[in-house]
Amino acid sequence: MLLGCIGDDFTGSSDLGNTLVKQGMRTVQYVGVPDGPADPEVEAGVVALKSRSIPVEEAVAQSLAALEWLRAQGCTQFLFKYCSTFDSTAQGNIGPVAEALADKLGAQSVIFCPAFPTTGRTIYMGHLFVGDRLLSESGMENHPLTPMTDPDLRRVLAPQVSGEVGHVAAPTVWEGPDEIRAALEAEAVAGRRFVIADAIRDGDLMAWGKALAGVPLLTGGSGIAMGLPGNFTLSGKAGRWRGQGGPVAALSGSCSNATRGQVAAHEGPSREVTAEQVLGGLAAQEVADWALAQDRMPLVYSSAEPDTVRAAQEAHGREKVAAALEGFFAQLAKALVAGGVTRLISAGGETSGAVVEALAPDALEIGPEIDPGVPVMRAGEDLVLALKSGNFGAEDFFAKAARVMEHDA
Numbered sequence: 001m002l003l004g005c006i007g008d009d010f011t012g013s014s015d016l017g018n019t020l021v022k023q024g025m026r027t028v029q030y031v032g033v034p035d036g037p038a039d040p041e042v043e044a045g046v047v048a049l050k051s052r053s054i055p056v057e058e059a060v061a062q063s064l065a066a067l068e069w070l071r072a073q074g075c076t077q078f079l080f081k082y083c084s085t086f087d088s089t090a091q092g093n094i095g096p097v098a099e100a101l102a103d104k105l106g107a108q109s110v111i112f113c114p115a116f117p118t119t120g121r122t123i124y125m126g127h128l129f130v131g132d133r134l135l136s137e138s139g140m141e142n143h144p145l146t147p148m149t150d151p152d153l154r155r156v157l158a159p160q161v162s163g164e165v166g167h168v169a170a171p172t173v174w175e176g177p178d179e180i181r182a183a184l185e186a187e188a189v190a191g192r193r194f195v196i197a198d199a200i201r202d203g204d205l206m207a208w209g210k211a212l213a214g215v216p217l218l219t220g221g222s223g224i225a226m227g228l229p230g231n232f233t234l235s236g237k238a239g240r241w242r243g244q245g246g247p248v249a250a251l252s253g254s255c256s257n258a259t260r261g262q263v264a265a266h267e268g269p270s271r272e273v274t275a276e277q278v279l280g281g282l283a284a285q286e287v288a289d290w291a292l293a294q295d296r297m298p299l300v301y302s303s304a305e306p307d308t309v310r311a312a313q314e315a316h317g318r319e320k321v322a323a324a325l326e327g328f329f330a331q332l333a334k335a336l337v338a339g340g341v342t343r344l345i346s347a348g349g350e351t352s353g354a355v356v357e358a359l360a361p362d363a364l365e366i367g368p369e370i371d372p373g374v375p376v377m378r379a380g381e382d383l384v385l386a387l388k389s390g391n392f393g394a395e396d397f398f399a400k401a402a403r404v405m406e407h408d409a
């Protein structure tokens, strides 16, 4: 294994896996830290954790355990992958995890680059944009767990790490890899170990990739991985992908603007589950029975408007509501698969983490891309998944995912 990746949620990990596969790396996504060794043919390993919103100490411990497993597989470069919208709180977990990994690796310069221009995530003068909006006006300010209210990533990161946060600005990036390396060295000499990296085009990410050849640790969204495979000698043995037919179902615990639009556009039968219903004891099996009885793709969702989310959180507590709904969708997924579903679509990073942990595959083989950042993945002989990042996917995503899942590639 060449490149070792640690993802702080499952959809983000699959997003990264998609980028690496598209750039020619034989990539496997692991569900948590594996017990045994990896297949030696694997060139990039992505250890998917559900660590984005857990207590900082736990996130650091899990990430260090993943690092040790990846080092044991022979990896020489490591990427800590978090959300392209830099989802974190003032305490972390982005900064503390990155610093712990850097200390363990002895990394003297670590970049932070969530840019992913294909999905509209760009960084200019240290500020993160989503499309033509600053992060704080993109809808992410309403995220149920990690509301993002400051677009200046230097300010967001500063309380999470030791020392002053540095920055390499776009005009330096545009001069190319040599100038990027010189700028990083200058930041390190000035004591700024952790550096926000501007990038507004895929070409900027490719330049960053070249500049980071041989650097032990980097952090970011899936975009920053774009230029890394070119630094390695790859086998070029791309595997064949077998499509999967059979019953399909979709579930969503994402409340993002994008997902709520996709839910509204779903043309098949759908059923909303509310926080109150789930907290009141709604049985996942009952909802699974409803879904399995449908003759078109059913969608079960808790996706709700920000005011509705806030009301439930104020009434019952943010963590309690999150745990109840994630647990519900985990049980629902198990009941659907037990009932014969072979194609399962899950929207939401935390939601998908709970779903995959409940289904408990050892590893996820990465297949064709459905929409930017969202691949089909094989979770077993007769089960494929699509783990959709909350903010990703076109309006017809659910129907498109069901179609792509059936295709060989």
Ligand SMILES: Nc1ncnc2c1ncn2[C@@H]1O[C@H](COP(=O)(O)OP(=O)(O)O)[C@@H](O)[C@H]1O
Pocket: 143, 144, 145, 253, 254, 255, 256, 259, 274, 275, 302, 303, 304, 308, 309, 310, 312, 313, 321, 322, 323, 325, 326, 347, 348, 349, 350, 351, 352, 388, 389, 390, 391
């Ligand atoms: N109606 C709701 N009210 C309150 N919280 C909700 C509701 N629906 C989902 N949630 C919670 O909000 C969080 C959504 O996070 P996630 O699944 O990662 O979606 P995204 O990918 O959009 O961030 C989860 O913890 C989920 O359980």
Ligand SMILES: O=C(O)[C@H](O)C(=O)COP(=O)(O)O
Pocket: 009, 011, 012, 013, 015, 082, 083, 084, 085, 116, 221, 222, 348, 349, 350, 373, 388, 389, 390, 391, 392
């Ligand atoms: O947006 C990204 O970079 C990733 O796909 C991701 O981390 C998504 O997380 P979400 O919680 O599903 O939005």
